[in-house]
Amino acid sequence: MNGVNRKWYSGMTTQEDWWAVWLGLFMFTLGLLSVSGIDAVGWQMKVSMWSDISKGIVPSGKAYAGLGPWGSLFATYVVWGVLFGVGASFMGQNVVKFLIGFTVIWGIAVFSWVVGEAAVIGAPASAWKKYGITWGLQLGEASYILCLVFGLIIGNFIKPLAEFLKDAAKPEWFIKTAIVYLGIKIGEMSLNAAGYALDIAIAGACATFVAYLLFWPIIYVIARRWFSLPRQWAAVLCSGISICGVSAAIATAGAIRAKPIIPAMISILIIIYAMVELVVLPGFYTWVAPHDPVVNGAAMGMTVKTDGADAAAGAVLDSMMRALPHGQNWVEGSILAASIMTKIWIDIFIGVWAFILALIWVYKVERQPGQSHVPVSEVWFRFPKFVIGYLFCWFFIMAFGAIVPDLVKPAMAGWKVVSGPMRNMLFMMCFVAMGCITDFSKLRGLGRLALLYAIGLVFVIAPIAYFVAWLFHHGMMPPTVS
Amino acid sequence: MKSDLDLKVSHDGLRWIAANGDISASGRSLPELDADLAGALRRAGYSAGTRLRVFMGFDMTTLPEWTRQYAPHYFNRCVDVEV
Numbered sequence: 001m002n003g004v005n006r007k008w009y010s011g012m013t014t015q016e017d018w019w020a021v022w023l024g025l026f027m028f029t030l031g032l033l034s035v036s037g038i039d040a041v042g043w044q045m046k047v048s049m050w051s052d053i054s055k056g057i058v059p060s061g062k063a064y065a066g067l068g069p070w071g072s073l074f075a076t077y078v079v080w081g082v083l084f085g086v087g088a089s090f091m092g093q094n095v096v097k098f099l100i101g102f103t104v105i106w107g108i109a110v111f112s113w114v115v116g117e118a119a120v121i122g123a124p125a126s127a128w129k130k131y132g133i134t135w136g137l138q139l140g141e142a143s144y145i146l147c148l149v150f151g152l153i154i155g156n157f158i159k160p161l162a163e164f165l166k167d168a169a170k171p172e173w174f175i176k177t178a179i180v181y182l183g184i185k186i187g188e189m190s191l192n193a194a195g196y197a198l199d200i201a202i203a204g205a206c207a208t209f210v211a212y213l214l215f216w217p218i219i220y221v222i223a224r225r226w227f228s229l230p231r232q233w234a235a236v237l238c239s240g241i242s243i244c245g246v247s248a249a250i251a252t253a254g255a256i257r258a259k260p261i262i263p264a265m266i267s268i269l270i271i272i273y274a275m276v277e278l279v280v281l282p283g284f285y286t287w288v289a290p291h292d293p294v295v296n297g298a299a300m301g302m303t304v305k306t307d308g309a310d311a312a313a314g315a316v317l318d319s320m321m322r323a324l325p326h327g328q329n330w331v332e333g334s335i336l337a338a339s340i341m342t343k344i345w346i347d348i349f350i351g352v353w354a355f356i357l358a359l360i361w362v363y364k365v366e367r368q369p370g371q372s373h374v375p376v377s378e379v380w381f382r383f384p385k386f387v388i389g390y391l392f393c394w395f396f397i398m399a400f401g402a403i404v405p406d407l408v409k410p411a412m413a414g415w416k417v418v419s420g421p422m423r424n425m426l427f428m429m430c431f432v433a434m435g436c437i438t439d440f441s442k443l444r445g446l447g448r449l450a451l452l453y454a455i456g457l458v459f460v461i462a463p464i465a466y467f468v469a470w471l472f473h474h475g476m477m478p479p480t481v482s
Numbered sequence: 483m484k485s486d487l488d489l490k491v492s493h494d495g496l497r498w499i500a501a502n503g504d505i506s507a508s509g510r511s512l513p514e515l516d517a518d519l520a521g522a523l524r525r526a527g528y529s530a531g532t533r534l535r536v537f538m539g540f541d542m543t544t545l546p547e548w549t550r551q552y553a554p555h556y557f558n559r560c561v562d563v564e565v
Contacts, residue, residue, distance in 0.1 A: 004490055004539030005555050015554040172551040250545070250553035257512055257557060260493050260544050267549050306552065358557070373560040381555035437548060 005381045016173040019087040021389040024180025026083070027418045028393050031184075034414030035407050039063040041414050043075040045110075046421040047143075051119040051131040060417040076425070077106060084173075093167055101168025104161075105436070108150045109428035116143025124323060141319040144312060147428045151435015152275070162436050169433040171308035178426035179311065180389035182340055184419035185333050187397025191408065193331075193479035200338045203472040204298060208345035210468050211302050212353065215242030218464075219456045227452050231365070232258040235357070236266050237449065241456050243353065244346045245270045245305030251350050251382045255358035256365075268442045269453055274309035275438045277457070282317040286324070293321045294476040295469045297335040301342025302465035303457075308430045314339030315427055333419075334478035342469075344387055351382035485537035485560060487523075491515075492544040500538050516561050523565045532565040 005011060012018045030040040042061015050056035057069035067075060081099060088098040116122060119131035121142050128136055139145075155162045162169075190197040216238050223234035235256055240249035246267045253263035281304060285296040300317055304310040314336040321327045321335055358374045397415070401408050443450055489500040489507075497508045498515045507522040509515035524530065540556040 003541045003543045005542075005558065006488070006537075006539055011554050016551045017554050166548060169548075170551050246549060246552035250549060250556065254540065254553075254556035257559070259495075260556070261495065264546050264549060267546075267552070373562075375558055375560060378555070378558060381558070382553070 008377065008380060010381070013090045014092065015385075016087075016091070016170060017176060017385040019091070020173060020176030020180060020386040023083055023087065023177045024183075024386070024389040025392065027181065027422060028184065028389075028396075028415070031414030031416075031418040032411055035410045037410075039414065041417040041422070043067060043072060043079065044417050044421050045069070045072040045076040045425075046417075047110075047113045047117045047424075049117045049119050049123055049127075049131070050114075051133055053114070053118075056114055056117060060421050061413075073110070077103075080106065080425075087173075088168075097164075098168050101165040104165060105168055105429055105432050108432045109147055109425065112146035112150060112432070113143045113425070113428050116141060116146050124328070138323070143428060144316050144319070144431055147431035148275075148279070148312065148435050151432040152438060153435070155436045155438045156440055159439070162439070165433075165436050169436040171430045171434040171437065172306075174426045174430040174433060175308040175311050176384075176386035178423045178430065179307065179340060179344075180386055180393060181419045181423040181426070182333070182337065183390035183393030184397060184415045185423075186337055186341070186390075187394045187401075188412065188415070188419070189331070189334065189337065189479065190394065190398045191401040196334070196476070196479050197337075199476055200294065200298070200341045200473070203476070204301070204338070204341040205345050207298055207302065207468045207472040208342060208349065210471075211465060212243065212346075212349065214464050214468070215461055218460050222456065222460070223452055227448060229448075229452070232256055232262055233266075233449075236262050237269075237452065239353075239357075240266050240270045240305065241273075241453055241461060244307070244343065244350055245274060245309070247306070247347070247384070248350050248353075251354040252357055254382075255354040255378075256361040265446065266449065269446055269449055270305050271434075271438055272440055272443055273453055273457060274305045275434070277304045278309045278313040278316070281462075282313050282320055285317060286320040290321070290324055291326070292470070292474065293327065293330065293335045293478055294338045294473045295466070296321065297338030298342045298473045299462075299466040299469035301339040302346070302469060303462050307343060307347065308434050310339060310343045311336070311427060312431050312434065329480040330478040331481055338473070338478075344390060347384040348387055350384070351379040354382050355379045484535070486534040487536045489519075489536060489538050490541045491538045491559075492541040500536075512559075516563065519561070520563050520565055523563065528565045530565055534563050534565065536561045536563050 033040045039061040042059055042064040044060045045057050046060045047057055059067045059072035081102060084102055085095050085099050089095045119133050120136045121139055123131055123136050124138050186197055219238045219242050220234055223229045223237055236249050236253045236258055239252035249266045250263045289296055296317055297314060300313050301310055304313045318335040322330050355378055362374050489502045491500045497510055498512055499508045500515055505522050505526050507515055507519040509518050537560050539558045542550055
């Protein structure tokens with residue numbers, strides 16, 4: 001039955017979630033080839049901070065230096081276009097339309113990446129001399145913000161283009177693939193700063209557990225008592241705002257057998273608010289708690305809904321905090337890792353949470369004379385598969401470092417391209433795509449739900465998330481560049 | 483989960499629909515759907531008194547395309563039906 005998850009392997013070739021794993025592990029394997037002296041990933045374009053644009057784009061590997069900036073740009077486009085095109089084809093999409101949309105999104109992402117790395121835009125004053133400039137905006141890595149701005153302009157002001165791009169605007173696919181690559185980063189941190197990786201993993205799990213137990217019941221009571229929402233609407237909204245956004249809303253709606261219109265409408269709300277959170281929170285946290293980078297990262301993971309928006313917010317926070325005078329030695333990606341780690345735990349638990357809800361709903365709330373069963377396989381079908389890729393990369397690198405420590409350095413030569421420029425590029429594509437699918441005008445007509453969401457977010461989720469993050473992460477600091 | 487019959491479930495905005503090409507049942511709620519299913523099975527030639535375990539897998543194409551990237555599964559359910 002097409003479109004139905006029947007067997008444990010259903011969707012392995014037809015769902016974005018699985019394709020994130022395949023694309024993730026494919027590049028991870030190519031990166032590993034560097035142990036045998038083969039650079040299979042060095043063609044990937046890399047953007048460095050520049051004052052002379054001809055030096056802004058370079059191939060990631062020395063073996064591909066001959067490609068130059070244009071060759072590297074072209075190789076990057078072709079390889080990723082082919083990979084995503086194959087995935088889109090397996091998912092039954094119109095490949096030509098997908099590739100045209102992909103080209104536009106990729107083009108905007110690369111343009112924003114290059115512009116955002118201009119020294120006059122991003123370089124701190126201490127580096128002006130190095131780049132031969134006498135003034136600059138000192139915005140840090142502005143590329144992420146530019147991607148988002150371009151995406152939002154399309155999504156809100158050039159709607160025919162947004163409509164055309166919607167087949168290729170897959171923020172979740174891009175970000176889940178990028179999160180698999182982030183598994184390399186956390187694996188590397190486990191080798192170089194084992195304490196930090198372990199601390200954010202354990203603290204992240206505890207914080208997630210506490211947050212679940214607090215957020216959901218509080219929002220549910222508010223939704224039912226103050227806003228008189230019907231039970232199904234309240235439960236779906238609760239999961240969306242309290243857990244992990246759209247995926248939680250859909251999982252919960254399915255678990256309680258809600259009509260599909262309910263998660264569809266609430267998803268619109270989540271996407272729009274996630275965008276607001278992502279724009280507001282990184283700057284706000286950097287301003288109010290400049291000396292608590294890990295707390296800020298973890299709080300971001302619990303507050304900002306959807307993986308894409310959380311990763312975006314985490315990346316912006318990471319760059320903002322590392323731009324602070326006391327943060328310039330913090331390892332790039334370490335604050336983002338705290339943000340993603342919390343989100344990963346939340347994602348992992350959603351299948352179990354939805355299963356429990358399904359049991360409560362079927363056997364207690366809507367009890368029917370004995371026929372309906374909730375298959376345990378539901379937990380697996382709702383499990384976010386990209387997490388498998390993330391954990392595989394992480395644990396593989398830890399095992400690799402323990403078994404063949406001498407090979408870590410050559411392996412990292414390839415893996416760093418995957419977890420660096422490749423991941424950055426996919427993050428930026430995610431931001432553009434996320435902007436394209438965010439249409440603020442859709443808030444019209446969602447008045448009561450929108451008000452509840454705003455109240456829940458400002459007065460319940462954000463403060464409790466920050467307190468819980470502070471409780472479990474206070475005092476933890478990112479590793480520093482040696 | 484083993485079943486005697488597999489159906490695909492969707493929702494048209496008003497009614498839940500379970501079908502597999504040979505059999506089709508619908509209802510405004512899932513209990514109504516289950517009740518209609520017993521009649522649909524009878525019409526399809528199943529003899530009265532037969533007990534069947536029916537698997538109903540949700541057709542993900544029912545959800546808007548853009549939301550499917552966030553969650554690839556809605557629900558599956560199994561129902562014991564007496565024709």
